[in-house]
Amino acid sequence: MLESFEPIGPLEDKWKKHLFDLALIAPQNRKKHKVIVIGTGLAGASLCATLGEAGYKVSSFCFQDSPRRAHSIAAQGGINANKNYKNDGDSTWRLFYDTIKGGDFRARESNVYRLAELSSNIIDQAVAQGVPFAREYSGYLANRSFGGTQVSRTFYARGQTGQQLLLGAYQAHSRQIEEGSVTHHSRSEMLELIMVEGRARGVVVRDLVSGEISAHVADCIVLCTGGYSNAFYLSTNAKGCNTSATWRAYKKGAFFANPSFTQIHPTCVPPTGENQSKLTLMSESLRNDGRIWAPKNVEDCEKNPIDIAEEDRDYFLERMYPAFANLVPRDVASRAVKHICDEGYGVGSKVHGQRLGVYLDFTDIINKLGLDAVAEKYGNLFEMYESITGEDPYKTPMKIYPAPHYTMGGLWVDYNLMTTVEGLFAGGEANFSDHGANRLGASALMQGLADGYFVLPQTVANYLARNSFDKVEEDHPEVEKSLDSVKARIEQLMHAPDPKHSPEYFHQKLGGILWEACGMSRESGTLERAIKEIETLEAKFWNNIKVTGDDKDLNQTLERAGRVADFIELGKLMCQDALMREESCGAHARVEHLAEGGEAKRDDDNFSFVAAWQYNEEQPELHKEQLHFEFIKPTVRNYK
Amino acid sequence: MNFTLHIWRQKKSDATGDFVTYNIDHIDEDTSFLEMLDQLNEQLIDKGEDCIVFDYDCREGICGACSLVINGYPHGEKKATTTCQLYMRDYKTQSELWIEPWRANTFPVIKDLTVDRSSFDSIIQSGGYVSVQTGSAPDANSLLVDKVSADEAFNSATCIGCGACVAVCPNASASLFVAAKVTHLSLMPQGKIEEQDRAQRMTDQMETEGFGSCSNHRHCESVCPKGISVSNITKMNKILI
Ligand SMILES: Cc1cc2nc3c(=O)[nH]c(=O)nc-3n(C[C@H](O)[C@H](O)[C@H](O)COP(=O)(O)OP(=O)(O)OC[C@H]3O[C@@H](n4cnc5c(N)ncnc54)[C@H](O)[C@@H]3O)c2cc1C
Numbered sequence A: 001m002l003e004s005f006e007p008i009g010p011l012e013d014k015w016k017k018h019l020f021d022l023a024l025i026a027p028q029n030r031k032k033h034k035v036i037v038i039g040t041g042l043a044g045a046s047l048c049a050t051l052g053e054a055g056y057k058v059s060s061f062c063f064q065d066s067p068r069r070a071h072s073i074a075a076q077g078g079i080n081a082n083k084n085y086k087n088d089g090d091s092t093w094r095l096f097y098d099t100i101k102g103g104d105f106r107a108r109e110s111n112v113y114r115l116a117e118l119s120s121n122i123i124d125q126a127v128a129q130g131v132p133f134a135r136e137y138s139g140y141l142a143n144r145s146f147g148g149t150q151v152s153r154t155f156y157a158r159g160q161t162g163q164q165l166l167l168g169a170y171q172a173h174s175r176q177i178e179e180g181s182v183t184h185h186s187r188s189e190m191l192e193l194i195m196v197e198g199r200a201r202g203v204v205v206r207d208l209v210s211g212e213i214s215a216h217v218a219d220c221i222v223l224c225t226g227g228y229s230n231a232f233y234l235s236t237n238a239k240g241c242n243t244s245a246t247w248r249a250y251k252k253g254a255f256f257a258n259p260s261f262t263q264i265h266p267t268c269v270p271p272t273g274e275n276q277s278k279l280t281l282m283s284e285s286l287r288n289d290g291r292i293w294a295p296k297n298v299e300d301c302e303k304n305p306i307d308i309a310e311e312d313r314d315y316f317l318e319r320m321y322p323a324f325a326n327l328v329p330r331d332v333a334s335r336a337v338k339h340i341c342d343e344g345y346g347v348g349s350k351v352h353g354q355r356l357g358v359y360l361d362f363t364d365i366i367n368k369l370g371l372d373a374v375a376e377k378y379g380n381l382f383e384m385y386e387s388i389t390g391e392d393p394y395k396t397p398m399k400i401y402p403a404p405h406y407t408m409g410g411l412w413v414d415y416n417l418m419t420t421v422e423g424l425f426a427g428g429e430a431n432f433s434d435h436g437a438n439r440l441g442a443s444a445l446m447q448g449l450a451d452g453y454f455v456l457p458q459t460v461a462n463y464l465a466r467n468s469f470d471k472v473e474e475d476h477p478e479v480e481k482s483l484d485s486v487k488a489r490i491e492q493l494m495h496a497p498d499p500k501h502s503p504e505y506f507h508q509k510l511g512g513i514l515w516e517a518c519g520m521s522r523e524s525g526t527l528e529r530a531i532k533e534i535e536t537l538e539a540k541f542w543n544n545i546k547v548t549g550d551d552k553d554l555n556q557t558l559e560r561a562g563r564v565a566d567f568i569e570l571g572k573l574m575c576q577d578a579l580m581r582e583e584s585c586g587a588h589a590r591v592e593h594l595a596e597g598g599e600a601k602r603d604d605d606n607f608s609f610v611a612a613w614q615y616n617e618e619q620p621e622l623h624k625e626q627l628h629f630e631f632i633k634p635t636v637r638n639y640k
Numbered sequence B: 001m002n003f004t005l006h007i008w009r010q011k012k013s014d015a016t017g018d019f020v021t022y023n024i025d026h027i028d029e030d031t032s033f034l035e036m037l038d039q040l041n042e043q044l045i046d047k048g049e050d051c052i053v054f055d056y057d058c059r060e061g062i063c064g065a066c067s068l069v070i071n072g073y074p075h076g077e078k079k080a081t082t083t084c085q086l087y088m089r090d091y092k093t094q095s096e097l098w099i100e101p102w103r104a105n106t107f108p109v110i111k112d113l114t115v116d117r118s119s120f121d122s123i124i125q126s127g128g129y130v131s132v133q134t135g136s137a138p139d140a141n142s143l144l145v146d147k148v149s150a151d152e153a154f155n156s157a158t159c160i161g162c163g164a165c166v167a168v169c170p171n172a173s174a175s176l177f178v179a180a181k182v183t184h185l186s187l188m189p190q191g192k193i194e195e196q197d198r199a200q201r202m203t204d205q206m207e208t209e210g211f212g213s214c215s216n217h218r219h220c221e222s223v224c225p226k227g228i229s230v231s232n233i234t235k236m237n238k239i240l241i
């Protein structure tokens, strides 16, 4: 039975009441407790800073050469908060409602309400750290609107909001390193979770420079290791993003929730060739002012867009969804773009025989506001686009196409953000908690920071206060067992029976399978086939993986091989989850369950649950957390 | 396109390194510089050789991980870009490229093209923050910041910590890196209060780490992928006096 430990009572009071019920630790006793935090992106860095300030002993780890380089740095568009500075009717309730509705009624009400409630404090905290948010001439903070909402609640720092928020958290984290409360290890990758007497008590880490394998123990462990979009190979995520930490936890008993809930972002630079290593996101904020269109006539698809007459352009989002128009949620926009391209109206160069792109046009807004005003808002995004494509978006409309971007799925957590493994918590994109079947723009930064600054510091303290911890010795059998299993796995990767193919080779194969079967639209037959294909790929991987160089050395090929091995296993679970969920909801579009306009058709009678998968050697076992909508009545999501 | 690449290979920090020459053919002009190296590495794996190690993560110019000196220029000849944002179309007129790691005593080579930049983290740890505790912040709009200062602060805050400024400086000074953070925080009222102490501690740490000091060569500004101006250094010097 999954117990979420949601507090009872009125929605507005749940978190306040819960805070009061949580046990505390007196300041002088805090340094006796050690917490390991894996991952120092927004969620991890903010958590380390806060736990360090409170006086706990913290050890943090990341695989990059500095915590400042976590994938959070790349977030562009902004962060939501319920400030209602614009007086346009925003409130905690509305942010809560928008997030639940945006997630297509597949998230837990109490968690989402808490997130909406905390959002305001995040902005306060970031401003106090000196984060240079955009401002009005009056000196007040500026806001903009983002997909899936009708209010202006997004705070931003030009097109580099993630960078500025992460640097704020990184600096706070650095301050604690200087204070001595946090010990940080860069270029270190967690490869195993150490379980002692049924509780998470440590991790096995590989030093990526020396290749040394070591064990680290603590009273509890928090994973803030980000999302797994890179399972698709091509995605908007940084190259190093991986599932290894969460997957190791899954194999040690933490349930994996809704693995198939992955978000495809509508506005990315289209792929141009087969050697491409990643796709670049063009911030969703561009949809505020840019208009999306495709040619009405197939003959026009090869033309220079400037030569296509106004009446020959199909502004299809405005046509299909007049109320929200270019600002419909991501899943709706992505599917519409794919639909247009599948029908043959795509533009740009052909990849595998199809034109994958539609226009995102700024002519109207440039005419209205002038070049300077547009440059002020989007300058760096336009430059980025030009440097990738060699085309100037001030003059020629951008071309865009959807790409994997964010994973709503992740480790199942209760209201305290603890996984099903006692003493193992998960924060940020690594958990499944708040976005249901689809995440709204500008809400991942909000969630990561709410988890790290405000939720986890309290719930982790409660766990430490309510439990006692015997010292785990370095030579404890469980520690040694975990060390041995990591070493054995590395041996296997280094010395496959018939080494033939690089990690990239397998990763691309997996990505191809997942993109076709478990991407923007899913169908039972394709999913069943994909599961078989992945099983074959997995066997082939362990037989043919080729890693050159030495394992006692900086070896990026070995790092990649380990991550791809985990992605392959996760990929299979993604397909199994998508196959099990015989409905469409949010980003999960089963073609058997789509309305005529392409919108998702939910089946609340049978699927109003979180799918939490438990690892088993044979077949994963499905557990269901039923979702109860006490405060909002699930309705058909309609953006028309 | 076909290229002859001379790439710095070095097994370990304390090993001596040297250029090794590789040839790579049929490179598409839309291929990024790092994707070209990926392709070379795939060929090395095929041949059973150890891959060339180089740092990267975001591959979109924001994380600051990538760090190659190409033909003598940190991040290549093209202005205001990172290595990962270079495309082979930028090298249409060349067929021979020299690829090296950042060169500075404070950034020791770890292996091949990868260097250790943890000295930058130490500088931030020494004072590159506002000393505010989580939970103690007042409402965000309770302290107004004029737009001009906020925008200017952003221009300094945009530093990605890549270290190109150090790699290009004849003194291997980290002045631009330090000054960018000092200026960013000083321009915000929230960071103003600690400015002097912060600037002092960060420049002291810079010295302790072994970085040189600034003697106005201004090469840093010209290689900075984010176009951070040396006027930041002037501002920092005023705070230090
Ligand atoms: C291009 C792009 C733009 C985006 N824009 C926005 C936006 O405008 N607004 C918004 O709200 N959201 C945005 N998002 C989403 C958002 O950026 C992420 O969801 C969020 O930053 C994730 O933060 P995190 O702290 O959970 O993880 P991350 O920032 O991914 O950090 C993960 C950390 O875990 C570490 N790690 C991972 N595995 C291991 C391991 N095995 N061992 C040790 N360490 C490990 C990494 O080193 C890193 O420190 C965007 C995402 C992308 C891809």
Ligand code: FES
Binding pocket: B055, B056, B057, B058, B059, B060, B061, B062, B063, B064, B065, B066, B082, B083, B084, B085
């Ligand atoms: S790889 Fe991130 S800046 Fe180049």
